Amino acid sequence: MQVPAPSRGSYHSMEDPATQSNYLQIATEHVALDWTLDFDSQLISGSATHHLLVKEDDVKEVIFDTSELDVSDAKVEGKSVSFDLKPKHEVMGSALHVCLPSGLKSGQYVDVTVEYKTTKDCTALQWLDKAQTQGKNFPFLFSQCQPIYARAIVPVQDSPSVKVKYSAKVTSVLPVLLSAIRQSPPSNGPAHDGKVIGKDLVTYTYNQPVPIPSYLIAIAAGNVRYRGFPQFEDKQWTSGIWAEPELIDRAYWEFSEDTAKFLAAEEKIVTPYKFGVYDLLMLPPSFPYGGMENACLTFLTPTLLAGDRSLVDVVVHELTHSWFGNGVTHAHASHFWLNEGWTTYIERVLLEVLYTPAHRDFSYIIGAKALKKSLTDFENEPKYQRLVIDFAPGEDPDNAFSSIPYEKGANLILHLERVLGGLEVFLPYVRNYVETFIGKNITTQEWKDHLYGYWAKHGGAEKIKALDSVDWNAWLSGEGLKLPVEMKYNLTLAQQAYALAAQWDAARSTADVSQLKFTPADLEGFNSNQIIVFLERLQSYAQLPLAHVRHLSALYGLGATPNAEIRFRFYEVALTDTGSESAKVFASEAVNWIVGEGGIEKGTDREGMVVGRMKFCRPVFRAVCQVDRELARKVWEGKKEAFHPVARRLIEKDLGLGH
Numbered sequence: 297m298q299v300p301a302p303s304r305g306s307y308h309s310m311e312d313p314a315t316q317s318n319y320l321q322i323a324t325e326h327v328a329l330d331w332t333l334d335f336d337s338q339l340i341s342g343s344a345t346h347h348l349l350v351k352e353d354d355v356k357e358v359i360f361d362t363s364e365l366d367v368s369d370a371k372v373e374g375k376s377v378s379f380d381l382k383p384k385h386e387v388m389g390s391a392l393h394v395c396l397p398s399g400l401k402s403g404q405y406v407d408v409t410v411e412y413k414t415t416k417d418c419t420a421l422q423w424l425d426k427a428q429t430q431g432k433n434f435p436f437l438f439s440q441c442q443p444i445y446a447r448a449i450v451p452v453q454d455s456p457s458v459k460v461k462y463s464a465k466v467t468s469v470l471p472v473l474l475s476a477i478r479q480s481p482p483s484n485g486p487a488h489d490g491k492v493i494g495k496d497l498v499t500y501t502y503n504q505p506v507p508i509p510s511y512l513i514a515i516a517a518g519n520v521r522y523r524g525f526p527q528f529e530d531k532q533w534t535s536g537i538w539a540e541p542e543l544i545d546r547a548y549w550e551f552s553e554d555t556a557k558f559l560a561a562e563e564k565i566v567t568p569y570k571f572g573v574y575d576l577l578m579l580p581p582s583f584p585y586g587g588m589e590n591a592c593l594t595f596l597t598p599t600l601l602a603g604d605r606s607l608v609d610v611v612v613h614e615l616t617h618s619w620f621g622n623g624v625t626h627a628h629a630s631h632f633w634l635n636e637g638w639t640t641y642i643e644r645v646l647l648e649v650l651y652t653p654a655h656r657d658f659s660y661i662i663g664a665k666a667l668k669k670s671l672t673d674f675e676n677e678p679k680y681q682r683l684v685i686d687f688a689p690g691e692d693p694d695n696a697f698s699s700i701p702y703e704k705g706a707n708l709i710l711h712l713e714r715v716l717g718g719l720e721v722f723l724p725y726v727r728n729y730v731e732t733f734i735g736k737n738i739t740t741q742e743w744k745d746h747l748y749g750y751w752a753k754h755g756g757a758e759k760i761k762a763l764d765s766v767d768w769n770a771w772l773s774g775e776g777l778k779l780p781v782e783m784k785y786n787l788t789l790a791q792q793a794y795a796l797a798a799q800w801d802a803a804r805s806t807a808d809v810s811q812l813k814f815t816p817a818d819l820e821g822f823n824s825n826q827i828i829v830f831l832e833r834l835q836s837y838a839q840l841p842l843a844h845v846r847h848l849s850a851l852y853g854l855g856a857t858p859n860a861e862i863r864f865r866f867y868e869v870a871l872t873d874t875g876s877e878s879a880k881v882f883a884s885e886a887v888n889w890i891v892g893e894g895g896i897e898k899g900t901d902r903e904g905m906v907v908g909r910m911k912f913c914r915p916v917f918r919a920v921c922q923v924d925r926e927l928a929r930k931v932w933e934g935k936k937e938a939f940h941p942v943a944r945r946l947i948e949k950d951l952g953l954g955h
């Protein structure tokens with residue numbers, strides 16, 4: 297068996313279909329940002345200076361991506377030059393063409409400065425009102441640039457194929473955080489350099505010395521405080537958490553124990569952490585997502601504050617991106633699975649290292665449900681069921697966003713691990729893969745070529761034969777509702793949860809619940825994922841009678857738990873049949889939980905704290921609307937201002953209030 301020649305399939309494609317920039321002719325190596333934040337008019341104004349490497353002789357212009365930016369000037373080496381902002385492409389935005397001096401030679405550098413400000417239509421920035429924060433005293437700003445929104449805050453060659461270092465100087469009346477290392481004022485010094493928060497201007501300086509893809513450029517600003525986690529003496533990096541003062545104690549408690557420990561464990565599996573700082577930022581309750589792996593600064597939803605450290609595993613996923621995605625980066629959207637598939641695979645290896653092999657497999661079982669749903673959702677667009685998606689130029693990568701790159705990708709790598717001889721044999725390859733490509737960006741074909749190259753050297757014919765047994769076409773380009781291989785997982789942890797659910801299902805015929813033998817001890821020894829699987833399994837049966845749902849809630853404390861993942865699944869059980877008595881009774885409790893007014897929240901620091909993460913608030917509003925439309929709309933009207941604009945738009949659509 298010999299190494300097959302690389303096939304030039306669609307998954308070889310190098311050119312990024314979602315950018316209009318000419319990054320193959322000339323590319324940014326460093327960008328210096330100089331920004332001022334204006335919370336009154338909700339704009340960023342300033343400049344970006346690109347240090348560009350010429351890659352092609354006589355290149356005439358540099359083309360940047362922009363989206364809804366107001367460009368006032370462009371300079372080459374400090375002198376104003378002519379520029380042209382082209383009409384807007386619906387997905388890719390407006391290409392900004394800046395003229396370059398003639399006679400540039402490959403290998404030369406040129407500095408180009410663009411002066412601009414953002415506009416009201418900026419898709420990357422969310423300016424929260426005071427009411428949308430936990431403290432309710434100051435506004436808050438945060439960005440989301442993945443996949444192609446960096447161009448909405450800075451003119452940039454907005455492709456993961458262009459990795460840039462950056463420095464930034466940002467002036468603001470509120471503390472500023474960036475996806476980089478703080479230079480001044482010090483993170484652990486007095487908040488806002490001891491000046492008056494919300495009033496005095498302070499200039500924050502940051503530096504990102506490691507080249508990163510543009511989608512990891514990130515900013516947040518608000519009334520935030522820092523608390524460092526205990527340091528490992530033998531580590532060069534530091535780790536800590538940022539949050540509003542109202543959340544900092546709980547946030548610190550939740551994450552201080554495990555974050556640095558996880559990062560250190562990951563270093564043993566892969567390679568040393570390269571970014572110097574690994575901080576978490578707890579966003580206000582209206583943050584509509586779970587997490588985002590911005591360099592040096594993972595953004596997190598406060599729904600992870602379970603009060604028992606049970607949801608801290610989400611951090612494992614985000615910090616794993618430091619190697620897969622932030623370190624080894626996909627060349628462009630078609631190869632996005634290299635980021636998420638690898639991250640999900642390694643995240644689960646870490647679960648095996650930290651807990652047991654059964655925990656690792658249990659995560660695949662939970663993921664299988666999400667994968668099935670995504671594959672079904674795309675039944676009419678089978679192209680998005682593929683692992684490697686052949687995007688047309690200008691096609692929106694967000695259209696394809698789903699669990700598929702995560703779950704199908706992780707299963708492909710797990711399958712490779714198994715055919716190549718197991719985890720022990722496989723991990724040295726993983727390290728070699730990271731060492732080979734860290735700091736670079738790659739296509740699926742480059743990944744596969746390296747894979748074959750590595751195993752040809754470490755194992756020879758036998759391993760190549762194993763690799764050739766993989767149905768590559770089915771894994772990379774296959775469509776349909778099934779994985780190419782029926783994957784087997786260790787079911788130990790799932791079976792306990794399934795068994796308990798079956799007992800509850802069987803108990804429905806006993807009308808007097810006081811006769812039932814369930815006790816709080818049933819859940820002893822269950823981790824939160826097992827409780828989730830137990831509740832998801834219960835939903836697969838017919839609606840339990842009201843008395844049983846009440847009993848379930850009272851016995852296991854499900855309607856009062858601060859663990860949002862569990863409480864959400866409990867309401868799904870209570871509202872399984874929206875015409876049932878149970879649904880009528882629990883609809884109000886469920887929707888009041890979402891807006892922070894549930895009985896259990898009263899008088900606690902959770903009072904008024906919305907559950908703005910879309911994973912929870914949208915399905916609850918949808919279900920409650922089916923049970924009692926008036927109730928859903930009334931609660932919504934009273935609280936909608938506290939939700940993020942993206943969530944607001946989608947919930948209004950769900951409630952039939954859209955225009």
Ligand SMILES: [Zn+2]
Pocket residue numbers: 613617636639
């Ligand atoms: Zn991810």
